[in-house]
């Protein structure tokens with residue numbers, strides 16, 4: 246089962262490596278990883294998506310929590326939450342045709358750059374909708390693509406703060 | 408007053424109460440070594456290999472409960488410390504490893520003796536630091552000791568680039584009055600509701616077993632465990648790491664459990680209706696096949712590390728907390744409780760266990776018989792050692808059959824007396840660990856029980872022992888083979904002894920001991936054993952190496968049947984399953 250974890254971690258050199266290393270060391274997968282410093286820059290917030298049974302994910306969160314630099318971990322999947330992802334995609338103008346646009350219909354997007362040969366789009370959507378959008382394309386329908394990885398947050402009253 | 412980085416380090420270590428550092432110098436650590444030279448309170452012990460330093464500091468830590476300290480240089484010095492770090496990590500031992508690093512501006516350039524110590528050690532430390540500013544040294548040292556010794560203890564690496572200890576750059580000594588790490592709060596109070604539930608379950612059980620592990624030793628909770636069992640009177644079994652936390656002489660003690668545990672301990676675990684696990688982690692050497700583990704038992708699990716709970720075996724009543732505090736709370740709750748233990752049922756259970764012991768229990772009296780046979784049994788060596796030391800020595804061991812024989816036959820009555828590498832199973836641990844213990848308790852008898860395989864992995868430390876006058880006793884249970892490997896080959900590989908014997912290449916250990924300036928004795932007959940032990944222990948100021956040639960064909964039993972066995976499935980002799 247797919248799981249989305251949110252982690253608050255000290256913004257120190259090597260802290261990220263400890264998280265990534267831990268997944269590898271204990272045989273867990275990282276499907277996507279999003280991380281950046283937030284607030285005063287003293288800590289970072291990351292969203293990790295992974296897979297596993299309830300027991301496995303409980304172990305993962307406990308092991309992450311044990312890392313000295315980790316301030317908090319929360320399994321967002323346990324409750325209702327938001328998940329969103331940002332995609333940059335570059336294509337030739339001629340590829341930006343009706344078929345392509347039809348595939349975009351469940352997603353929000355902006356044209357970020359366009360000149361007479363190239364268009365760059367910024368697309369927002371759930372990871373699932375981004376997945377199915379990209380799956381519907383083939384390598385002839387665009388030039389390059391970059392994904393932010395999933396970002397998550399609890400819905401409404403529930404918070405993850407320090 | 409201002410201090411160089413090296414002096415800051417020395418002062419910070421002194422403030423943590425450090426009296427001994429085990430180490431080995433080299434380029435990147437030379438400023439630190441110079442600072443060390445200029446002070447008097449901390450003694451440095453020059454080992455002969457950095458692995459020896461880590462195990463010595465580890466032995467010191469296991470014996471005292473204080474953090475052991477290691478100092479090594481960058482590159483090969485640091486990598487040689489890796490096995491010792493992993494050993495300490497697996498057994499949750501507080502260790503501080505200070506590694507020199509190349510100068511900051513050279514980091515990342517493949518400079519001479521550069522190695523990414525933080526990266527290499529990451530999966531085997533509790534935490535690690537690299538010093539970016541010399542003035543942070545006091546604060547970081549303070550934090551490192553706090554992290555190493557609190558919560559579930561573990562090793563911490565402090566990597567110090569050479570320029571941060573430059574004797575010409577001086578700083579004020581500053582560190583915070585109180586340690587506060589927002590991401591690390593190890594003090595956890597056990598949940599009162601869970602304690603209540605645990606008390607109720609324990610008092611209502613008919614076939615309880617207390618399964619106590621290394622956490623009881625590390626958490627200094629042996630007294631509480633004994634006090635608890637004065638009330639509950641349950642049979643108690645110890646893991647390899649827990650031995651000594653409950654007195655072996657107590658009649659409710661079942662001995663060790665697990666792969667080479669006693670028949671009665673493993674049977675009791677399998678048939679229990681309640682298991683109280685304390686500071687133990689349901690390691691695969693304990694549970695055998697997890698799906699077949701203790702089918703009828705309700706499980707209470709006390710541990711300071713939440714990640715240990717329900718990792719392998721689901722806990723019905725998890726209690727996260729320091730073992731000492733949790734047991735204290737449990738004792739209080741039980742005293743308050745109105746539930747009466749069904750002592751008839753428990754008595755019945757205890758007599759059932761006695762029956763199991765009578766059937767296939769260990770024979771602790773082997774030393775009294777069999778003197779005429781010309782081969783010494785390894786079990787007898789341990790039993791004679793027990794007699795010779797009144798069961799009161801600090802015993803370290805290496806890894807293999809000899810280790811299991813000590814665990815089975817040397818009856819430990821006090822915590823911390825038994826020092827061995829359980830989690831990682833590191834051959835080479837025993838001799839340096841014994842040195843560390845002897846530094847901690849110079850007046851006490853310290854014995855390293857080893858095998859001719861293991862001892863050769865850190866034999867160079869015999870030289871260190873001469874330099875510092877460390878009169879430990881080494882008992883080499885010499886079965887002329889990598890016995891534990893050979894046992895598996897006997898049992899599983901149709902006796903194909905692939906790379907487990909030496910083809911007459913063993914050194915003369917007596918001469919070897921003498922070459923290192925020590926005393927050596929060789930024993931080949933059982934009737935000589937007691938006499939030689941007596942002679943050896945009378946040499947109070949000498950390291951004595953006792954090389955005992957034993958029956959090479961002996962196996963360790965019981966042994967859990969694997970794969971697909973439960974805890975009740977055991978080999979109890981070469982040709983006998985129970």
Ligand SMILES: Cc1ncc(C[n+]2csc(CCOP(=O)(O)OP(=O)(O)O)c2C)c(N)n1
Nearest residue numbers: 807808809832834858859860861889890891
């Ligand atoms: C560093 C290391 N290498 C390999 C092993 C695997 N191993 C476990 S026990 C053993 C044999 C040990 O031989 P010895 O020290 O003579 O003890 P014995 O079993 O004969 O009592 C070996 C090779 C290990 N535990 N540690």
Ligand SMILES: [Mg+2]
Nearest residue numbers: 858859888890
């Ligand atoms: Mg051997």
